[in-house]
Amino acid sequence: TQSTRPQRILDAVQKNATRGDPRSVVKAIDHFCRNKEWAMNVGDEKGCILDSVVSEVNPATVLELGTYCGYSTVRIASLLPPHAKLITLEFNPDFAAIARQVIAWAGLEDKVQLVEGASGDWIPKMKEQFGVKTFDLVFLDHWKNSYLPDTKLMEECSLLRKGSVLLADNVICPGAPDYLEFVRSSPRYKSQYFKSHLEYTKVEDGLEKSVFLG
Numbered sequence: 001t002q003s004t005r006p007q008r009i010l011d012a013v014q015k016n017a018t019r020g021d022p023r024s025v026v027k028a029i030d031h032f033c034r035n036k037e038w039a040m041n042v043g044d045e046k047g048c049i050l051d052s053v054v055s056e057v058n059p060a061t062v063l064e065l066g067t068y069c070g071y072s073t074v075r076i077a078s079l080l081p082p083h084a085k086l087i088t089l090e091f092n093p094d095f096a097a098i099a100r101q102v103i104a105w106a107g108l109e110d111k112v113q114l115v116e117g118a119s120g121d122w123i124p125k126m127k128e129q130f131g132v133k134t135f136d137l138v139f140l141d142h143w144k145n146s147y148l149p150d151t152k153l154m155e156e157c158s159l160l161r162k163g164s165v166l167l168a169d170n171v172i173c174p175g176a177p178d179y180l181e182f183v184r185s186s187p188r189y190k191s192q193y194f195k196s197h198l199e200y201t202k203v204e205d206g207l208e209k210s211v212f213l214g
């Protein structure tokens with residue numbers, strides 16, 4: 001039967017990465033997506049910026065919106081302190097099934113809770129379902145036109161505290177113009193743009209880091 005791209009990414013991980021070695025999982029996916037088939041992982045160039053923000057924040061609680069194959073999930077979880085928790089939401093069940101296996105191959109299943117469903121449904125249930133008070137870091141990498149409504153929803157659900165960091169992928173390509181305008185003009189956020197490139201290409205893209213001021 002015809003395999004899907006996420007399945008081919010998982011195959012590349014299982015063939016080329018070492019079980020329990022997150023860096024080898026990241027390397028295997030980047031090699032596959034750069035040399036065989038493009039895929040919408042945050043990638044190595046923006047991934048380094050992601051790593052530096054995660055290390056700087058040193059979060060105890062992380063929310064990732066948009067898991068895909070688990071590439072950024074593995075990058076983030078591999079940098080978390082012991083007992084820290086990452087909740088990642090994925091809408092597509094086929095992507096979620098592959099991501100679970102990629103996260104397991106990296107040996108990070110104890111740090112990661114993968115939840116299947118839509119961000120708009122799950123954000124209001126975070127506290128009651130997962131005992132989360134607030135998120136120290138949120139990585140936005142899901143539907144680009146959901147970045148802004150979901151950020152407002154997280155505020156309304158008191159999931160952000162003074163100092164919570166939002167890091168958004170793809171603010172240039174495919175783009176999230178309404179979100180960018182909001183976080184850059186709101187007095188409740190301190191925003192900073194990290195210029196980079198669309199994963200595995202020369203096209204401009206970047207990450208927007210926005211600190212919630214409370």
Ligand SMILES: O=C(NCCCCc1cc2ccncc2s1)c1cc(-c2ccc(F)cc2)cc(O)c1O
Pocket residue numbers: 040041042065066067089090091092117118119120141142143144169170173174198199
């Ligand atoms: O759409 C992208 N990413 C979101 C996929 C949507 C998956 C979702 C997850 C989820 C979880 C919870 N609730 C709702 C949702 S919806 C995306 C697209 C490109 C791209 C760039 C240039 C192209 F020519 C073609 C694609 C690059 C990227 O880095 C992306 O992240």
Ligand SMILES: [Mg+2]
Pocket residue numbers: 040041042141169170
């Ligand atoms: Mg992305």
